[in-house]
Amino acid sequence: MNKKYNIGNFGLFTTIIVTVIGIGIFSYPRIVVRIVENDAVLVTLLAGIINIGLLLYINGAIKINDYKSLSDIIDDNFGKIVSKIILCIFIAYFIIVISLGVRTFAGVIKMYLLEKTPIEFIIVVLVLTAGYHLRKGLENVINFNEFVFWFMFIPAVLLLILPLKEADFTNLLPLFKSKPVSYLQATLTSVFSFAGFEAVYFILPHMDKKNKIKKVSINSMIFVTVFYCAVLILVIAIFTKQDIKMLMYSMITLSRIIDIPGAFIERWYGAALTLWVLFFYTTFINFYYFAADSLKSVLNFSDVRLCPLILSPIIYVAAILPQNVLSVERLMDSITIYFFAFTTIVFPSMLYVKKILKSKRRKK
Numbered sequence: 563m564n565k566k567y568n569i570g571n572f573g574l575f576t577t578i579i580v581t582v583i584g585i586g587i588f589s590y591p592r593i594v595v596r597i598v599e600n601d602a603v604l605v606t607l608l609a610g611i612i613n614i615g616l617l618l619y620i621n622g623a624i625k626i627n628d629y630k631s632l633s634d635i636i637d638d639n640f641g642k643i644v645s646k647i648i649l650c651i652f653i654a655y656f657i658i659v660i661s662l663g664v665r666t667f668a669g670v671i672k673m674y675l676l677e678k679t680p681i682e683f684i685i686v687v688l689v690l691t692a693g694y695h696l697r698k699g700l701e702n703v704i705n706f707n708e709f710v711f712w713f714m715f716i717p718a719v720l721l722l723i724l725p726l727k728e729a730d731f732t733n734l735l736p737l738f739k740s741k742p743v744s745y746l747q748a749t750l751t752s753v754f755s756f757a758g759f760e761a762v763y764f765i766l767p768h769m770d771k772k773n774k775i776k777k778v779s780i781n782s783m784i785f786v787t788v789f790y791c792a793v794l795i796l797v798i799a800i801f802t803k804q805d806i807k808m809l810m811y812s813m814i815t816l817s818r819i820i821d822i823p824g825a826f827i828e829r830w831y832g833a834a835l836t837l838w839v840l841f842f843y844t845t846f847i848n849f850y851y852f853a854a855d856s857l858k859s860v861l862n863f864s865d866v867r868l869c870p871l872i873l874s875p876i877i878y879v880a881a882i883l884p885q886n887v888l889s890v891e892r893l894m895d896s897i898t899i900y901f902f903a904f905t906t907i908v909f910p911s912m913l914y915v916k917k918i919l920k921s922k923r924r925k926k
Contacts, residue, residue, distance in 0.1 A: 568770035571778045573704045576711040577765055577848065578617075578782040581758035583789060584845030585667060585838060588811040590755055590790065591797040595806045597748040598740040600733075603794050605745060609752035610787025616906045617759045617779050623910035624766050625775075626917050632763045633859035639916045648909065649856045652763075655901035656853035657873065659757070660846050661880035662890045662898075664688055667842045668881070669890075670811070674835060685881050692843075692850050693870030700768065703851045707844060714840045717833055718789075722796050725819055729799035750899075756786060757898070758845060760905045764852055814838065850877075 569577075594602040627635045632652070636645040668684040676684065695702065740748075762779065769775055797812045800819070809815050817834035854869035863869065884890045 569700075569704055569765055569768045570770055571774050573708055574762075574765055574769060574775070574778050575782045575785075576707045577704060577761055578759050578779065579785055580707050580711060580714065580841075580844035581761045581848040582756055582783075582786050582845075583841060584663065584758065585670075585842040586755055587790065587793060587841065588813045588838060591794055591806055591812045592809055593755070594748055594752055594794070595798065595803060597751065598744050599803050600735065600737055600798065601740050601745065602748070602798065603734070603791050604737065605748045605752050606790050606794060607787065608749055609756060610783060610790070612749070612753050613756040613759065613787075614780055614783045616753075617762065617783055618776065620760070620762055620906060620910050621766065621775055621779055623913040624762065625772075627913060629767050629769070629772060631767045631859075632856070635913065639913060646860050649860050651901070651904060653853050653856045653860070655898065655905060656849045656856070657876060657880060658893075658898055658901065660849045660853070661877050662884065662894055663842060663846055663849075664877065664881040665884050666890050667838075667846075670838065674814075682882060685878055688846070689874045689877050689881075692847050693874050695847055696851050696854055696870045697867050699866055700764070700851065700855070703847060704765075706847065710840060710844060714837065714844070715789075718837055721813070721817060721834060721837070722792055725796065725800060725816055728819055729796060731795075731799045733799050733802070734795065754899050754902055755790075756783075757902050758848070759783065761848060761852065763905075764855055811838075 591602065594605060598605055624630075624635070627638070630638070633645060633649060636648050640648065664685055665681075668681045668688070671684055672679060672681055695706070759779075759782075766772070766775060793813065797806060797816065800816065801809065801812065806812060814834045850870065850873070851866070853873055854866040857863075857869045857873060858866050861869075884893060
């Protein structure tokens with residue numbers, strides 16, 4: 563079914579964006595400001611440039627393999643046995659990301675909206691809902707990304723514009739006051755916060771206009787970088803650095819200071835929580851599909867219909883293991899960064915090396 567489906571430029575653009583910008587954007591200011599304070603915006607710009615390079619690096623690795631599917635690329639280069647091992651690494655990465663994301667999301671929903679509802683019940687509902695969503699395959703996921711994009715970012719932009727009257731942009735100064743090692747640490751943390759553009763492994767083989775891939779990829783990452791920077795600038799301009807370091811989710815707190823009596827939306831706090839749901843679900847559904855598609859190749863299934871059913875209990879168990887949100891953050895920092903490095907640097911490098919070795923053999 564997916565092989566007959568062609569993805570347009572807007573599909574690629576929105577999928578990269580909604581997969582990368584997940585609920586991490588709500589806590590991102592606290593994480594980066596805690597390390598480099600006012601220089602968080604500069605670090606984010608640098609991280610955005612690095613991630614554009616990594617995205618193009620992956621795109622190039624897929625291009626030299628004729629835009630084949632991920633499983634076919636691995637089969638052709640490393641054989642079926644190694645292929646299944648590498649796909650299992652991808653699956654493990656996706657499961658860890660979505661499980662920890664579900665745990666964070668469920669904790670916040672319980673804290674702000676459903677105080678008496680057990681976290682386990684919230685997780686079960688999310689996993690089953692997403693699993694049903696995936697049954698119609700990639701086309702359904704891409705169409706959802708294109709549709710929900712506007713409902714995510716139009717309110718998000720308003721959420722950034724409306725509090726401007728409370729902003730003091732002198733808070734952004736002075737710059738370059740952090741230690742060199744802090745810049746390195748913050749840059750690595752920021753680079754990982756852009757995780758999700760690995761979506762191209764599953765999208766590029768279905769692209770309709772492959773000559774536009776590079777341009778669309780760069781534009782999508784520029785959008786992500788600008789959005790991250792805009793959030794940081796506003797948060798730093800409104801709150802003190804010490805406040806930001808203590809605020810678990812600064813964008814939700816930001817919505818509390820918006821007060822427009824008689825406006826169409828008076829309570830922007832509720833709008834911020836709605837955005838929280840959308841930002842989470844888009845990242846979740848895309849990573850969930852990537853895991854299901856990889857599992858389909860490992861098990862030699864014809865489509866992804868049964869894969870969510872197999873993955874759902876694994877995701878549930880992994881999601882309930884962390885005790886709290888802080889435990890989730892520690893796990894994200896200590897585990898998933900290695901998977902991110904594998905999918906964005908190690909694996910595409912393996913493909914480039916294999917291509918070089920094949921070229922040398924042909925010349926001989």
